[in-house]
Amino acid sequence: MNIHDSLQNPETDNRLSELTLLYQFSNTMLSTIRLNKLMHLILTAITAPSSNLFERTILFLRNEKSNVLQGMLAVTRQLSEGLQIVGGHDALESRWDISDELISRQRSAEFCLQVRLTRIEIDSACPLIRHIVSERSFCHSEDILCQKCPTCHFMKPLCSGPFAAVPLIAHETTIGMVVVDNPDSGLNITCDNLHFLQLFANQAGMAIENSMLYNRIKDAHLNLKDARERLLHGERLAAIGEMAANLAHELKNPLITIGGFAGRLLKSLPDETREHQYADTIVSEVSRLEKMLAEILAFSRKPTICFCVCDLEGIIQECLASCAATFEDHNIKITFSSKAQPWKVSGDAHQLKQVFLNLILNACDAMPDGGKLLLTLERTSLGKEMIVATVEDTGGGIPEHMFQQIFNPFFTTKHHGTGLGLAIANRIILNHFGSIEAHNSGQGAVFKITLPLAK
Ligand SMILES: Nc1ncnc2c1ncn2[C@@H]1O[C@H](COP(=O)(O)OP(=O)(O)OP(=O)(O)O)[C@@H](O)[C@H]1O
Ligand SMILES: [Mg+2]
The missing domain is CATH 3.30.450.40 (GAF domain)
Structure with a gap:
């Protein structure tokens, strides 16, 4: 054929x-x-x-x-x-x-x-x-x-x-x-x-x-790139942190001296005079700087945690009580919703209080003309039992482009801020094997903290 x-x-x-x-x-x-x-x-x-x-x-x-x-x-x-x-x-x-x-x-x-x-x-x-x-x-x-x-x-x-x-x-x-x-x-x-x-x-x-397989390799490559960037970023932050800690340490002593003399001056000057007013401003600004330096030094120190079982609801109640005057001054209405369960976490009560105080004070700063502050506690199981705490305000939220930066040390948009509040909160929560995230809701910012429930 x-x-x-x-x-x-x-x-x-x-x-x-x-x-x-x-x-x-x-x-x-x-x-x-x-x-x-x-x-x-x-x-x-x-x-x-x-x-x-x-x-x-x-x-x-x-x-x-x-x-x-x-x-x-x-x-x-x-x-x-x-x-x-x-x-x-x-x-x-x-x-x-x-x-x-x-x-x-x-x-x-x-x-x-x-x-x-x-x-x-x-x-x-x-x-x-x-x-x-x-x-x-x-x-x-x-x-x-x-x-x-x-x-x-x-x-x-x-x-x-x-x-x-x-x-x-x-x-x-x-x-x-x-x-x-x-x-x-x-x-x-x-x-x-x-x-x-x-x-x-x-x-x-x-x-x-x-x-x-190609998609998996591509994802792995992206993850690797991301990890490398985070590592570099971490190294840069560590260098900045060390420099800031040294600087803070050097500034602390002269500042104490200035504050001390300004205080004496204030006492010796008659009230209602211009000089008294100047000295008063020096004293209050020095004390603000001292607070700032103390925060920087605390941040740069290696944190130690005294783990014990503590009640998250009690911690939040204490924070709310200590901010009561601020809420009144700013005309802020508080809602705290937690089902009557024991909210036990294993951790350092003092440090956890610092976390919630930072979040609450940020919310107050975001609502200078009043608003609503909503705190909630819920249980969730993501493989293991977790507690989810949210702090939500009606202060207009965080601009989208800032979400990447807000947890970075020294990032602030405030005139008098150090930009350490969220960086400290983040570090404390990570040390407690939890996580902290931020997003915007309809009217403001929402911070969500997830912590493992104590056994
Ligand atoms: N609830 C919020 N609403 C809007 N913006 C927020 C809120 N919380 C934080 N931010 C933004 O994140 C930035 C960083 O917050 P962070 O608490 O770390 O520092 P800070 O409040 O500026 O200063 P510090 O807490 O050290 O006094 C703030 O300057 C602000 O721009
Ligand atoms: Mg703050």
């Missing part, structure tokens, strides 16, 4: 078009590393009128940790008509492509949304699915395994007629499953098409696995 004869032979024609399809498919798999686009391309190629294989296809990916098959995407023939051939006329060079617009139309189709809500727990799934995952071989709705199954919680709601499913395999593991059917014509799935689908699926499995 010469080449001309072979091209006239329908069986050879068939093989040739199958090979062309496989070539185009493998070129397409190599054209992108974007997982989302890859999934759309795979399903669109399988359902495209030009491939003439199946009318609808569904993709599931397996979460190995939870052993669940998660519905990712479904594409019907109507929505695969936009598949384009690009990259040359030669079948060996050409590949498929789809537009972003088609991707978003496929993603928002009703059937696709239904599929994306489907989760199949493999251990309790039907025998057919368990077989596909464990034996790594395709199955058919005509199979005895499926026919004998008394109930079908998953396949029947999605595919009413005959269907078939093939595993997606990478490195000898089932990483997902592709389901195909012909809902418009109701046609049976032929063995030839199914074998062909398995060839597709083998390549698709590797391409999907590569894309997921």
